[in-house]
Amino acid sequence: MNKPVPPPRLRMALIGCGQIADAHLQEAAKVDSVEVVAVCDMHMDLAKQAAARFRVPGIYDNLDRMLAEAKPDVVHITTPAHTHGPLTMKALAAGCHVYVEKPFTLDAIEAETVIAAAESAEKKLCIGHDQLFDPTWLDCRSRIAAGQIGHVRHIESTLGYPISGQFGAVVAGDPRHWVRQLPGGLFQNTISHPLYRILDLLPDLHPRVEARWDRTKYDFPTELWVQLRGAEITGSLTFSSSVYAQRVTRVYGDQGMLEVDFDAQTIRRHTAPKLPGAFGRLEMPFRQWREGARNLQRNLWRFLKCEIHYFSGMRNLMAEFYRSIQQDTEQPITNAEMLRVTRIMDEIFADCRSREERVEEFVPETRELEVVR
Amino acid sequence: MNVFLTGGTGFLGRRVAKSLLERGAHVRCLVRPSSDVRSLQSFIGHDLWNGVELVTGDLTGVDACRRLIGHSDTVCHVAASLSGGTAVMFLNTVIPTRYLLAAASQAGVRRFVQISSLGVYEAANLLTGAQLDEQTPLDSHPELRDPYTYSKIVQEQVAWEYRAQTNLPLTIIRPGVIYGPGRGVLSNRVGLKLGPVLIKMGGSQTLPYTYVDNCAAAVSQACFAENVDGQAFNILDDGLPTGTQLLRKLRRAGQGVRALWVPRPMIGPLSSVYEWYSRWSQGQLPGVITRYRSDSMWKKLNYSNAKAKAQLGWRPHVTFDEAFDRSIAGGQA
Ligand SMILES: NC(=O)c1ccc[n+]([C@@H]2O[C@H](COP(=O)([O-])OP(=O)(O)OC[C@H]3O[C@@H](n4cnc5c(N)ncnc54)[C@H](OP(=O)(O)O)[C@@H]3O)[C@@H](O)[C@H]2O)c1
Ligand SMILES: NC(=O)c1ccc[n+]([C@@H]2O[C@H](COP(=O)([O-])OP(=O)(O)OC[C@H]3O[C@@H](n4cnc5c(N)ncnc54)[C@H](O)[C@@H]3O)[C@@H](O)[C@H]2O)c1
Numbered sequence: 001m002n003k004p005v006p007p008p009r010l011r012m013a014l015i016g017c018g019q020i021a022d023a024h025l026q027e028a029a030k031v032d033s034v035e036v037v038a039v040c041d042m043h044m045d046l047a048k049q050a051a052a053r054f055r056v057p058g059i060y061d062n063l064d065r066m067l068a069e070a071k072p073d074v075v076h077i078t079t080p081a082h083t084h085g086p087l088t089m090k091a092l093a094a095g096c097h098v099y100v101e102k103p104f105t106l107d108a109i110e111a112e113t114v115i116a117a118a119e120s121a122e123k124k125l126c127i128g129h130d131q132l133f134d135p136t137w138l139d140c141r142s143r144i145a146a147g148q149i150g151h152v153r154h155i156e157s158t159l160g161y162p163i164s165g166q167f168g169a170v171v172a173g174d175p176r177h178w179v180r181q182l183p184g185g186l187f188q189n190t191i192s193h194p195l196y197r198i199l200d201l202l203p204d205l206h207p208r209v210e211a212r213w214d215r216t217k218y219d220f221p222t223e224l225w226v227q228l229r230g231a232e233i234t235g236s237l238t239f240s241s242s243v244y245a246q247r248v249t250r251v252y253g254d255q256g257m258l259e260v261d262f263d264a265q266t267i268r269r270h271t272a273p274k275l276p277g278a279f280g281r282l283e284m285p286f287r288q289w290r291e292g293a294r295n296l297q298r299n300l301w302r303f304l305k306c307e308i309h310y311f312s313g314m315r316n317l318m319a320e321f322y323r324s325i326q327q328d329t330e331q332p333i334t335n336a337e338m339l340r341v342t343r344i345m346d347e348i349f350a351d352c353r354s355r356e357e358r359v360e361e362f363v364p365e366t367r368e369l370e371v372v373r
Numbered sequence: 374m375n376v377f378l379t380g381g382t383g384f385l386g387r388r389v390a391k392s393l394l395e396r397g398a399h400v401r402c403l404v405r406p407s408s409d410v411r412s413l414q415s416f417i418g419h420d421l422w423n424g425v426e427l428v429t430g431d432l433t434g435v436d437a438c439r440r441l442i443g444h445s446d447t448v449c450h451v452a453a454s455l456s457g458g459t460a461v462m463f464l465n466t467v468i469p470t471r472y473l474l475a476a477a478s479q480a481g482v483r484r485f486v487q488i489s490s491l492g493v494y495e496a497a498n499l500l501t502g503a504q505l506d507e508q509t510p511l512d513s514h515p516e517l518r519d520p521y522t523y524s525k526i527v528q529e530q531v532a533w534e535y536r537a538q539t540n541l542p543l544t545i546i547r548p549g550v551i552y553g554p555g556r557g558v559l560s561n562r563v564g565l566k567l568g569p570v571l572i573k574m575g576g577s578q579t580l581p582y583t584y585v586d587n588c589a590a591a592v593s594q595a596c597f598a599e600n601v602d603g604q605a606f607n608i609l610d611d612g613l614p615t616g617t618q619l620l621r622k623l624r625r626a627g628q629g630v631r632a633l634w635v636p637r638p639m640i641g642p643l644s645s646v647y648e649w650y651s652r653w654s655q656g657q658l659p660g661v662i663t664r665y666r667s668d669s670m671w672k673k674l675n676y677s678n679a680k681a682k683a684q685l686g687w688r689p690h691v692t693f694d695e696a697f698d699r700s701i702a703g704g705q706a
Binding site for chain 1 (some may be wrong): 406431457458459460461463464503516523575653654655656658
């Protein structure tokens with residue numbers, strides 16, 4: 001019997017050979033439907049190093065030329081956030097599908113323009129919300145669907161982001177770094193992940209947003225607190241540069257809670273004790289111990305099968321996106337969702353700014369109080 | 374002499390600044406808005422500080438670099454990025470170097486001194502015990518090296534290209550591992566740190582080290598010396614220890630480290646196994662150790678500093694024992 005012939009691989013090109021480009025090129029090599037044909041960067045040296053390390057044949061420092069000569073089917077945009085909109089428009093105009101890194105665009109107005117262009121060109125878009133496709137998050141979703149915590153009521157995301165880390169140090173060391181020029185500064189480049197993890201389970205189109213940012217020893221805001229209130233579900237996001245590096249989301253239901261730790265790749269379930277009084281105090285640690293043992297067993301097994309990868313989610317998302325192109329099915333992340341996340345981010349930063357302005361007005365009064373004291 | 378100095382706030386750069394000032398040069402020192410200027414000032418000291426002119430800026434374009442160079446007649450380019458992924462190192466080392474070279478050639482400077490690294494050579498293909506000197510070719514597969522070395526090799530290639538195109542008078546300094554107070558004496562050349570344990574690689578290989586003050590003297594000498602256009606110089610001290618000798622000395626100084634020893638014949642095969650596993654597991658363990666990298670790093674070689682002594686007239690005045698004591702006393706940053 002003849003084996004079914006797989007569809008031809010799609011030609012992928014990437015623009016922006018910076019830090020995250022490595023992950024795209026590394027994960028693309030693991031997806032059968034992808035053939036990487038070219039890389040591009042405004043600096044030829046950057047394009048060359050990416051091409052040399054990942055054995056990519058096409059090397060460009062000009063997007064138009066890359067689009068014309070390499071003729072990609074899909075363009076991955078891994079440049080700074082403020083360039084996402086214009087570069088996506090160019091790739092769409094050249095007839096390409098586009099995978100664009102988070103944050104989608106500079107703001108919701110630009111997002112609407114890009115989405116309209118994609119729809120009229122009948123091309124597919126993908127936003128780099130890769131952690132939604134991380135095996136641990138997928139597992140969490142299926143445990144919620146199986147009713148392990150009842151109805152979801154509240155989601156809490158924490159991002160611990162020491163500025164001394166790999167990405168933060170680059171931003172702190174350079175006052176003119178592009179991240180600092182974004183309307184939402186450091187947060188616009190970082191909170192997509194913890195935010196879309198909340199919004200994945202909080203479906204309201206217009207949840208109420210309250211947000212505040214604050215500074216530590218740096219000359220830009222480094223702490224952020226966000227509250228989201230939907231009709232039935234609430235969310236809270238904490239970004240802190242003063243706690244250790246962590247990516248954790250807790251999903252609270254009316255029957256229990258699931259804690260997803262993306263770095264440890266573990267899920268822990270908490271529920272109220274079933275046994276009364278002092279017995280409950282024994283039951284709870286026992287259950288936590290059993291939960292820990294299950295996580296260990298699961299990760300050990302995954303390790304043996306070589307499944308523990310930092311960017312597993314990106315590979316899964318990429319595979320689904322490419323499949324949706326080949327089979328002309330629905331995108332893994334809808335355009336409406338990209339727009340909703342972008343709009344809520346806009347509201348977060350607008351609220352932070354308005355609060356900061358109000359706080360600044362109070363400054364003289366505070367000084368007076370100090371004098372009186 | 375008016376020297377425009379980049380990286381002057383760093384470990385090596387501040388000593389280069391001091392050495393240049395002591396020899397009577399005027400130093401126009403680049404500082405970034407985020408640089409720690411106060412610690413530079415206290416290091417240079419009150420008496421010499423008059424010879425320093427600070428210019429604040431970034432090497433973010435040819436015009437910006439041109440303004441920063443001002444009327445300097447010499448450029449001493451020490452700045453480079455020492456950590457981060459390949460892209461970050463390229464963005465912070467290679468790209469600024471391109472801008473600075475173009476600006477320096479526009480400014481018509483009499484000399485451009487660039488700090489490269491002893492790691493740029495193709496050591497992987499040398500035979501054990503071979504001589505590594507300035508005749509050894511640059512690595513023709515820089516992409517196989519670690520991100521830092523890759524960026525330094527390309528940075529050097531870029532400088533040579535500029536010289537070929539514009540006749541910019543260029544002198545390259547290739548220091549070995551620079552150590553001194555605040556940096557400690559252990560480095561990857563001895564072995565790899567895995568948490569609190571040092572995986573000691575071999576032990577009989579000579580460590581290509583240079584004490585920071587000795588190295589700074591060589592850099593400042595390269596700014597002054599005659600007839601060194603188009604030359605590269607390895608900078609290494611005399612009387613260098615092997616890895617085993619260094620660890621023994623540390624133990625005697627009460628600073629012993631817990632070490633796990635990989636005997637020399639095992640380094641290559643173990644590196645190959647790790648490299649294979651990393652590839653087979655599609656990067657479950659990162660590909661930081663490869664056969665090529667370990668052949669470049671831990672081979673027993675004979676290093677020579679004869680050219681720097683002969684043509685720069687440089688001498689490593691601080692002996693290894695003295696430098697070791699000063700480094701230990703200065704603690705680790
Ligand atoms: N350390 C070694 O073992 C070793 C061995 C061989 C060669 N080298 C070379 O020696 C040189 C100095 O090394 P080091 O150990 O003294 O490094 P360091 O202490 O980290 O100092 C680096 C210096 O470069 C500046 N710098 C970094 N990126 C810059 C950028 N994009 N634009 C402008 N300035 C920038 C830093 O300025 P800020 O103060 O503003 O951060 C700092 O002054 C480097 O070229 C290095 O590659 C070092
Ligand atoms: N999914 C994730 O986990 C993740 C992680 C980090 C960054 N990101 C996102 O990826 C994007 C890039 O971030 P980064 O940290 O890699 O940035 P970076 O600064 O390291 O790299 C950006 C690269 O783009 C190039 N570039 C800039 N403008 C260009 C243009 N107009 N044309 C061509 N090339 C251009 C630069 O030369 C540089 O090489 C950002 O949107 C960021 O939020 C995602």
